[in-house]
Amino acid sequence: MKKRKLKEQILATCLILPSLIVFTIFMFWPLARTVYLSFFDWNMIKPVKKFVGFQNYVTLLTDDLTYKVLGNTLLYIAILLVINFVFPYILSFILSFLMRKGKGFYKTAFFLPSVISLVVGSILYVWILNPVTGPIAKILVHFGIVLPIWSKSEGLVIWILSLVTSWKVFGYNFIIVLSGVMGVPQEVIEAAKIDHVSNYRIFTQIILPMSSATGIYVFIITIVQGLQYVFTPIKVVTQGGPNYASSNLIYQTYHEAFYMYRTGVASAFSVLSMVLFVGLLVLEFKYVEKGVYYEN
């Protein structure tokens, strides 16, 4: 009996080993290395790394710029959550239970942009939304509206870049949410309809709780992935400008690392971002996860 258990143990270890190795090489090792580098003053070229203790963190935390970037990051998260989490939910509900015709068309239409590279998308949007020569600007001029020069306007630039990112993220999130919403048994909805329950209540009291497992996944993926995706339009369109008004944590880390070659500060930034997001996740597990419904 004992022997068999040991055998199983070995087999299990063997099976998990390949992914463990991959994780170690590509995730845990870089992570450890990032933490290590955050204590040094280095530029990736110099043969000697200078140990500076917590100086990089002090530099970071006393710099106003860090807080500006943090604020931008939160704004990005808020906007992306509305566009890529709230909207897909409502849309899925409409498509699954309220619409009768054309479901297939909408599904395809919404998903299509997800397969196109975000670089292409960014360039496309720079053209479409060009405040001077873009098609939208030219149409609006006839109505006496002049588009602001968004790529150089603090505040506005974040909205536009979020829009570009959403164009890519929306379709994928939408398909996932849709499958969750469609997983809610039709009979429950029918029963509610017979009882003359309003659509609003069906959505908030039946659909939302019953699809919350998918919902929470999309919620987190929107925050995590969304922030990574925003990187591309920032890099292509504004390079974090004007005056860091469109930079987020990820881009700022890249900027410090590969424009300024301040490896230590960049690593400290990285670690800070991670701590921040681990914190967010802990909060999420503590308060949100409890209410999630798992079918099986």
Add this chain to the structure above:
Amino acid sequence: MKKRSIRICALLAATLMMATGCGSAAETATTSSAPAETTAASEAPAAGSESASGEKIKIEYWHCNADDQGGKTVEDLVSAFNESNDHIEVVAKYNPDMYKGLMQNLQAEVATGKSPAVVQIGWAFLDYFSNNFSYISPQDAIDKYDTEDPTFLTGNFLPNVLELAVNSDGSQVGIPYSLSNPVLYYNKDLFKEAGLSDEGPTTWEQVIEYSKTIKEKTGKYGLYIQEPADNWATQALLESNGAKFITKEGDKTQATFASEEGIAAYQAWADMVADGTALNISWDEGMQAFNQGEVAMTYTTIARRANIQSSAAFDVAAVNSPVWEGKERAIPAGGCFLAITAQSEEEQAAAWEFEKYLYSIQSMAAWTEGTGYVPPRKDVADSPEGLKTFLKENEMMKAATTQMDSVHPWTSFPGDAGLQAEQILLDTRDQILSGSVTAQEGLTKAQDDINALLGN
């Protein structure tokens, strides 16, 4: 409970991926910012292969010219050389992400003990390259391998052009190859509509005045000055008013752009943006706006000539970089020089032979036609084998070729602080042009910050 812990692990992993993932995101971005092609030429065996008797010696030429930036011309030049030469075979290797990308690749290559023979080095990397890599200076190469033609450098190049490739220790690191300078392109159709002279402006004061007229008469923007992630055009604008970006005193280098002249020139630009006669927008958008006739004048590099000529749907012309009234023109050079990094004597000799071919009148002419760069050597412009006919047909090149005597080195801030200094100036540009600070405040603060970085 078990399931829960698995989920926790998965989510934690997702966060970790995010924290460490910036590395991979960065990679995607670098590849995406450069055009899609990877190495243009096939990977060649490392330079340094022995050339047995009768066999061709193989050397590598590293460049950063993507297909839409003269890459085709590089290939043509190299294959023509290979066909006509019986003992050298050159392999051209494309490096994405411009001079910075090439520099990084070179570093990796040298770390493995290999080295290409001829490399393109951007002006901004002049000191960095000469401090970190081993190279043979062109005059040494000539003295060693080309004794018949000892005055090749002084005989064929203007002294101020050669000086561009002299590092801060005073040694000639390479020979200027790609040379660009800023010119003012203008839309003749819009000028006509606004009743302005067909000749184009010669001073910045005229540019300001013309822009006002254009705004009033046509409702279009008057001017767009390029805003990439460097301060090349800004340097031209300020230094043409008598300001100096940096001043060297002995070993000490000091930022000095916040002089009266520098502030006045910068404020003039900011004022134009404020009253709507100049456009403040990203480079791509700005060029689109000009090419579609929404902006009457644009101040950018001659290397964009081919692109502007093919995309502008109107009568376009170019004039010399404007000056401020009563001041002298001072413009920074853009582009690169060629350096020989071959290590063995045999390869160095081959590298020089190839380089000399690249600097021949015919090769230089082909390079200019394919790119828009100004030929760095004398005689190319006037020689019938060179660009005589091309320049006659292509009036726009004249704007750049006739101001070569005003070209100065592109300011690069020395030492480790260089990148940060550059960034401070970019941030300042955003602040001044958006009107959140005046040129006086912005430039003074930037100058103080940079001088603090430089240890002054």
